[in-house]
Amino acid sequence: MWPAAKLKQFRTNLLAWFGRQQRDLPWRRTKDPYAIWVSEIMLQQTRVAAAIPYYERFLAAFPDYRALAAAPEEEVLRQWAGLGYYYRARNMQTAAVLMRDMGGFPREHAEILKLPGVGAYTAAAVTSIAFGLPHAALDGNVLRVLSRLFASKAGRKEFAQLAETLLDQQLPGDFNQAMMELGATICLPKNPQCLLCPVSQMCQGRAQGLQHEFPAQKVKAKNVQVARDLFWIERNSEILAWQRPADARLMPGFWELPEKDHLPDTELLTAMGQFRHGITVHSYLLRVWSASVPLEVGNCSWIAIAQLAHLPISTIFRKALKIAVKANRPARTFGAAVGN
Numbered sequence: 001m002w003p004a005a006k007l008k009q010f011r012t013n014l015l016a017w018f019g020r021q022q023r024d025l026p027w028r029r030t031k032d033p034y035a036i037w038v039s040e041i042m043l044q045q046t047r048v049a050a051a052i053p054y055y056e057r058f059l060a061a062f063p064d065y066r067a068l069a070a071a072p073e074e075e076v077l078r079q080w081a082g083l084g085y086y087y088r089a090r091n092m093q094t095a096a097v098l099m100r101d102m103g104g105f106p107r108e109h110a111e112i113l114k115l116p117g118v119g120a121y122t123a124a125a126v127t128s129i130a131f132g133l134p135h136a137a138l139d140g141n142v143l144r145v146l147s148r149l150f151a152s153k154a155g156r157k158e159f160a161q162l163a164e165t166l167l168d169q170q171l172p173g174d175f176n177q178a179m180m181e182l183g184a185t186i187c188l189p190k191n192p193q194c195l196l197c198p199v200s201q202m203c204q205g206r207a208q209g210l211q212h213e214f215p216a217q218k219v220k221a222k223n224v225q226v227a228r229d230l231f232w233i234e235r236n237s238e239i240l241a242w243q244r245p246a247d248a249r250l251m252p253g254f255w256e257l258p259e260k261d262h263l264p265d266t267e268l269l270t271a272m273g274q275f276r277h278g279i280t281v282h283s284y285l286l287r288v289w290s291a292s293v294p295l296e297v298g299n300c301s302w303i304a305i306a307q308l309a310h311l312p313i314s315t316i317f318r319k320a321l322k323i324a325v326k327a328n329r330p331a332r333t334f335g336a337a338v339g340n
Contacts (some may be wrong), residue, residue: 001163002202004200005298006269007165010166010199011166011197013172013177013198013199014175014178014179014182014198014199015168015174015175016177016198017182017198018181019220021087021181021185022177022178023048023185025052026039026052026056027039027055027181031130032130033105033126033130034064034065034132035059036125036126037118037122038055038058038059038092038127039055040122040126041088041122042055042058042083044088044122045084045324046083046084048171048184053147054079054080054082057079060074061079062096065095065096065099065100066096067101068093069093069097069100071100076092076093077090077253077254077312078091078310078312078313081254081314083316084279087117088117090252090270091115091116091117092116092117092178094117094273095116098115099118109123109124109127109135112126112282113233116173120138120160121137121139124176124240125137125139126171126282126325128173129173129176129177130173132173134167134168134169135180136160136163136164136166136167136176137176138159138160138163139180139183140157140183140184141179141184141187142176142179142180142183143156143159143183143215144158144187144189144215145179145183145187146159146163146166147159147202147205147215147216148187148192148205148206148211148214148215149202149203149212150204150205151205151207151208151210151214152214153215153216154225156159163179166179166222182197182199187214190193190212192206192211192212194206194211210229210325221281222281223281224283225283225285227284227287228259228284228285229259229268229286229287229289229293230257230258230259230287230289230316231258231259231260231262231263231268232257232287232290232291232320233258233263233266233293234305235293237304237306238262238302238303239302239308240257240258240294240302240303241255241257241301241303241313241317242255242256242257242262242298242299242300242301243255243301244256249339251314253312254312254314255303255312255313255317256313256314256316256317257288257320258300260297262298262300263291263294263297263298263300265294265295266291266294267290267291267292268290269290269291269292270287270289270290271287271289272288272289272290272324272327273288273323273326274286274287274288274323275319275320277315277316284316286319286320288320288323306316308321
């Protein structure tokens with residue numbers, strides 16, 4: 001590890017840069033641990049730019065843990081719709097109920113770590129930013145910075161120890177955010193902006209001309225192409241859909257459009273349009289068809305189209321809805337559901 005003087009210079013350079021160059025993000029304008037926690041949970045699997053409007057809408061709907069704890073689960077899922085990984089929303093509501101029962105947002109690192117859906121990174125981020133507690137946050141961005149800084153392909157445990165050693169004990173929240181910001185805006189995965197980096201002179205990866213070699217590259221899984229047909233079936237201002245069961249592994253409680261497996265005897269009438277949708281390594285081509293009204297609806301249900309804006313519908317359903325509007329139906333028929 002570096003001598004004390006070099007370590008001090010690193011912290012000084014990094015924090016000065018962060019003070020000048022940090023992005024103006026809504027969760028950086030507050031010290032409310034609830035709001036910071038919401039942002040960190042959203043950012044676990046979502047890009048910053050995509051998360052901002054969801055963050056603002058979610059806080060408007062549930063401004064504190066009491067509101068989140070008291071809300072119907074269906075409404076929580078509806079507000080989360082489009083962010084994916086819906087277990088995050090369920091874990092958050094479960095955690096909010098625990099907060100309500102304990103009388104407030106926990107202030108200790110060990111207690112926050114016990115909340116559903118909270119791991120080492122999230123607990124460190126929330127406690128350092130909201131409460132100024134000295135816990136180093138290690139996410140993918142920080143790991144990449146450390147790997148290049150020390151020209152190391154060590155394991156996560158070793159990097160976690162390095163992060164704790166580098167941490168500015170007096171300004172842990174700013175330091176953690178500065179490290180994450182450096183990885184997100186300068187120390188980029190494929191094209192690191194070394195000439196703009198405030199600590200480039202201390203970076204062993206750059207000194208060796210090997211910054212692109214770190215961290216160790218993971219082998220990407222092969223992309224799987226899948227085509228699916230969605231049935232758009234209307235009747236008297238109603239749409240036929242099915243709801244995922246409450247114990248489903250993926251998106252429990254969300255409404256979906258039926259497919260051939262749900263309505264095997266339904267006749268396809270007109271191709272309305274198509275769109276692509278990616279889920280992990282799967283790339284789906286979704287074709288939307290108007291279809292005949294079946295005599296038997298199976299496990300599907302008729303839903304008033306006007307109610308779609310108030311139900312948790314999947315992103316695929318939402319994209320198909322926009323296809324239907326473009327095809328031959330006035331947008332006003334579908335109300336707010338089109339724009340969500």
